[in-house]
Amino acid sequence: MWGQDAAVSTLQQAASDPTALSHAWLITGPPGSGRSTLAYAFAAALIAEHPDDENTMRQVLAGTHPDLTALRTDKVIITIKEARALVERSYFAPSAGRYRVIVVEDADRMVERTSNVLLKALEEPPEQTVWVLCAPSEADLLPTIRSRSRALRLREPDVADVARLISLRTGVDEAVAEQSARHAQRHIGMAQRLATDDGARRRRDETLRAVLGVRGVGTAVEVAGHIIQAATEDAKALTAERDAAERTALLRTVGVAEGQAVPPAVRSQISALEDDQRKRATRSLRDGIDRVFTDLQSLYRDVVMLQFGRGDELINTELRAELTALADAWPVERTLLALDAISDTRESLERNVSPLLATESLLVTISSGRTP
Numbered sequence: 001m002w003g004q005d006a007a008v009s010t011l012q013q014a015a016s017d018p019t020a021l022s023h024a025w026l027i028t029g030p031p032g033s034g035r036s037t038l039a040y041a042f043a044a045a046l047i048a049e050h051p052d053d054e055n056t057m058r059q060v061l062a063g064t065h066p067d068l069t070a071l072r073t074d075k076v077i078i079t080i081k082e083a084r085a086l087v088e089r090s091y092f093a094p095s096a097g098r099y100r101v102i103v104v105e106d107a108d109r110m111v112e113r114t115s116n117v118l119l120k121a122l123e124e125p126p127e128q129t130v131w132v133l134c135a136p137s138e139a140d141l142l143p144t145i146r147s148r149s150r151a152l153r154l155r156e157p158d159v160a161d162v163a164r165l166i167s168l169r170t171g172v173d174e175a176v177a178e179q180s181a182r183h184a185q186r187h188i189g190m191a192q193r194l195a196t197d198d199g200a201r202r203r204r205d206e207t208l209r210a211v212l213g214v215r216g217v218g219t220a221v222e223v224a225g226h227i228i229q230a231a232t233e234d235a236k237a238l239t240a241e242r243d244a245a246e247r248t249a250l251l252r253t254v255g256v257a258e259g260q261a262v263p264p265a266v267r268s269q270i271s272a273l274e275d276d277q278r279k280r281a282t283r284s285l286r287d288g289i290d291r292v293f294t295d296l297q298s299l300y301r302d303v304v305m306l307q308f309g310r311g312d313e314l315i316n317t318e319l320r321a322e323l324t325a326l327a328d329a330w331p332v333e334r335t336l337l338a339l340d341a342i343s344d345t346r347e348s349l350e351r352n353v354s355p356l357l358a359t360e361s362l363l364v365t366i367s368s369g370r371t372p
Contacts, residue, residue: 003157004034010152011038015045022150024122024131026107028138029154031187035134036072038154039103043068046130047097056097067097071104078110083117090121090129100129107133108140115142122148162186166195182315185298190291203230205318207292208299211363212322220363228356231288239284243277289355293346293362299323300338300366307332334369341365 007027014021025042027035044060045051047067059065069089071082086102094100110118122131122145131149138146138153162181165188167174172195183204184191194201207230210223248258250273254266262270298315305313306327314320327335345362349355 003161004038004154007038007152007154011042012045015042016051021046021130023125023129024133024149026133026135026138026141026146026149026151027154028135028140028151030136030156031190033154033156033186034188035154036103036105039105039132039134040070042132043101043103043130046099046101047094049098060101065097067094067100069100069102071102072106078104078106078114080114080117083110083114087117087121090131091126093126094128098128100126101132102129103132103134105134107145108135108137110141112142115145119144119148156186157188159186162188162191166191170196172196179318182317183295183298185294185315200234203234204295208295208316208319209322211296211299211366212319212326214363214367216367217364220367221360224356224359224363227292227359228289231292231355232285235281235284235288239277239281246273246277285355286349289349289359290346293342297339297342300335300342303327303330303335304332304339307335330369337369338366 027039029035040061040063044057047060047065048056056065060068063070069086071078071086086104090100090102092100118131125131133141133145133149135141138151159178159181162184163174163177166172166180167177169192170177172180177191177195180191180194180201183201184194194204207227210226214220214223247270250269251258251262251266254269256262256266299319302314302316302319302323303326305311306324307330311320311324314323316323341362345358348358
C-alpha cells in the first residue's frame with residue numbers, strides 16, 4: 001500500500017488486538033486508491049495464525065483459502081442471490097484460520113433490497129466472522145449499512161507516488177509514468193494501463209482534442225459517435241480474451257473437446273456463462289464511457305483552474321495552449337455548466353439512458369453553453 005500509512009496501522013492493530021477489531025469494516029476511497037488490495041491484506045492478517053504464517057497469507061491473497069469468501073462483480077449490480085450466498089457463508093465457523101472473512105468489492109453496486117439482505121448478518125455476525133466492504137465513499141451505501149460498519153477512508157495518493165510505483169512495476173520512462181499518473185488522476189490501475197498502452201494514451205488525447213473542437217450539433221453528434229465506438233471496441237478488447245478462456249475452460253471441465261458439438265445437457269451451462277459475460281461486457285462498456293467522462297471533467301477542471309489563476313496544477317498540461325484560449329473565451333459560469341452537465345450525464349448512464357444519446361446531449365450542451 002502506497003501512501004496509506006494511517007489506514008495500514010489501524011488495520012494492523014485490529015488484526016493483532018481482538019479488542020480493536022470490529023465485526024464489519026467499510027473501506028472507502030477514490031478509484032485506484034487500493035481499497036481491494038488493503039481489504040485482502042487485512043483478510044490475510046486476520047486469517048493467519050501469526051505474523052509469520054506466510055503460507056496462509058499467500059493462500060488468502062491468491063483467493064484460495066477456505067476461510068476467505070470474496071465477491072468481485074464484473075456485472076452492473078450485485079444480485080440478491082449473490083448477497084444471500086455471502087450471508088450463508090458468513091455463519092460458517094473458520095475451518096483453518098483464526099477468522100472467517102467476507103470481502104465485498106464494489107459494495108456500492110448493491111441496490112437497496114440487496115443491501116437489506118446483508119443487514120442482519122452485519123448486525124449480529126458470528127464471533128469469528130469479519131465483514132470487509134469496499135466502496136468509493138460512505139454515501140454510496142445505505143445509512144443502515146454504514147451504521148453497522150467501522151469506516152476507514154483511504155486518501156488519494158500523490159501523482160509522484162503513483163508515478164514512482166508505475167515506473168517500478170513496468171520499467172517505463174519516468175516522464176511517461178508521470179504523465180500517465182497525472183492523466184489517470186492518481187488511479188493506479190488506469191495509470192498502469194496508460195503507461196503500458198500507447199493506443200490508450202493516443203485515444204485519450206484524440207478524444208479530448210475532438211471534444212475541444214466541437215462547434216455545433218453536427219460535430220457533437222459525430223464526436224459522440226466516435227467516443228462510444230472507441231469505448232465499445234475497448235470494452236470488447238478487454239473482455240474477448242477472457243470470455244474465450246472461460247468458455248474453453250468450461251468445455252474442458254465437462255469433457256467437450258475443442259471443435260466438438262456441445263451436447264444438449266451442457267447447453268444450459270454455456271447459456272448461463274454467456275449471460276454472465278454479456279452482463280460483464282455491459283459493465284465494461286459503462287466503465288469505459290465513464291472513464292471518458294472522467295477525462296472530460298479533468299479538461300474543464302483545468303479550464304476553471306486557469307480562470308482562477310491556478311495554472312500550476314493542471315492535469316492536462318499538454319493542452320495548456322488550447323485550455324488557456326478556452327479559459328479566456330468563456331466566462332467561468334459556462335465552464336461550471338459544462339462540469340455540471342458531465343456529472344448529470346454520468347448519473348444518467350447509471351439509470352440505463354442510451355450512452356450515445358446521453359453523450360450527444362452532453363456535447364451539445366458544452367458547445368452551446370446552454371442546457372437542453
